[in-house]
Amino acid sequence: MKVHFSLIKRSKWFFLLSGLITVTGLVVFLISGFNLGTDFVSGSRIQLQINQTVNNAEVRDLFNKAGITIEQQAITSAGTGAREAAIVRLTTRLTPAQQNKILSLEKQMYPKSSSASFSVVDPIVAKQTSRQAIWAILLASAFIIAYIAIRFEYRFAIAGVVAVLHDAFIVLATFSLLRLQVDLPFVAAVLTIVGYSINDTIVIFDRIRENMKATPPNSREELQELVDKSLWQTMSRSINTVVAVLVAAVMLYFFGGTALHNFTFALIVGLVSGAYSSIFIASPLWVAWRSRQFRTAAPVKTS
16 A cells, blocks of 8 residues: 555654543542442442333332332443343442342332342452453463564564553553443453454554564665555554444444443454554564664665
């Protein structure tokens, strides 16, 4: 593909944009923190298989009769029509007596319902889950560094992981800003984004490596031109791939039920961020690092 304009020479603007996003995200974290689900904090998750359309007001009334006050945001739905269920998340642990009361009220208010299911998480389990989620992301990043360092070089590896962490950070900042719930499906979405982003980045890195073998650059300017050429050669592939996956994610968001909203929304944000970072962050960062050898290399003596 023809090089329409230099992306590498404009990299400072891309770095500035990402820097602003990072600072904004940090401010959001400090002010708001995360809206953690019951997977990461002690609490209860109740699924009422009512087998009819969920009415949030009726569900709240059921819990009020059981002596439990819940908010509108605590109720989501799953399934459709005759198989629809109401999912309620609480920050408190339900006692056996409260669970029995909910089961009794469910049968009275929803004759077609199946028995409700309860998932109660205590503080110790929540802490272990949080620790395991962090380790999962860290280990994934470590294996990515090792793989790219072996297949390419360590500078490619570091640049690729910075881009991946950039994507994960944007998703985290978005969820913190919008007060969306962070739970285990969210962690699964982040790991999916990590895999997609690094795959897209490796495709670009592979093209850069091929072009370097064909015409090794002898100056910083030649290196920039080579990477610009590589980026434009893979641009259509990157855009087409992300558009195809985005269409599937958007369809899943609108037609997959509210229980999948947070998961698919995280995917949508991460896919867009992943496409951006692969093109505008990872490769320019590698160029900035790799081009130092041309400034520090000793001049070649001629006779």
